[in-house]
Amino acid sequence: MSMPRDDRARWWEAQAWALSAEADRRRRRQGTAVIIVSAAFVLISVFCLFVGALVLIGLVGLMFFGGCLLAGILMRGDPDSQTTLVLSLCVSLLLGLGCALLFTFTLLSAQTYGLRGAQLAPLAVSAIGIVFFGIGGVVALVWRRRQRRARLQYERAPRRTERS
Numbered sequence: 001m002s003m004p005r006d007d008r009a010r011w012w013e014a015q016a017w018a019l020s021a022e023a024d025r026r027r028r029r030q031g032t033a034v035i036i037v038s039a040a041f042v043l044i045s046v047f048c049l050f051v052g053a054l055v056l057i058g059l060v061g062l063m064f065f066g067g068c069l070l071a072g073i074l075m076r077g078d079p080d081s082q083t084t085l086v087l088s089l090c091v092s093l094l095l096g097l098g099c100a101l102l103f104t105f106t107l108l109s110a111q112t113y114g115l116r117g118a119q120l121a122p123l124a125v126s127a128i129g130i131v132f133f134g135i136g137g138v139v140a141l142v143w144r145r146r147q148r149r150a151r152l153q154y155e156r157a158p159r160r161t162e163r164s
Helices: 005-049 052-076 082-113 117-156
Strands: none
Touching: 005 052, 052 082, 082 117
16 A cells, blocks of 8 residues: 555655755764864964974964864854855865965975975875865855856846837
8 A cells, every 4th residue: 555645745855854954963063073173273273383393383283273163163054155155265265375384384394404205295285285275265266256246247237128
């Protein structure tokens, strides 16, 4: 014996809502975990800023994990809001800046002390981070601005009316 068609549609709709609610809860839990871990690293980075030999690594950690902290806060918010989009672009640029600082400081270290194998990994990781977060963030920001400008021009354009 099968369910009537109306009951099946309601059952599927209830299942979809339940799965959506579970995905939202999971995203918020992951956001909370990112906030806690990033906040710990931000505190460690702030501590490093006050230790003479660790100022540069503290600055890199503050930029990078500050961006991670903002990303965790965004994970707990509404993913479809305009604020989330703008803050996501800011997070991307902040992470790109952190990667650029790491790249710069590693290159300066290589110039001062010579290039060693241990410096190749931070150089590669920070270069990839610059491409994805820094350049990617700038491209996304420009794309979003052009998209918004095109939408505003479309909304302001005079409407043609059909003549009968």
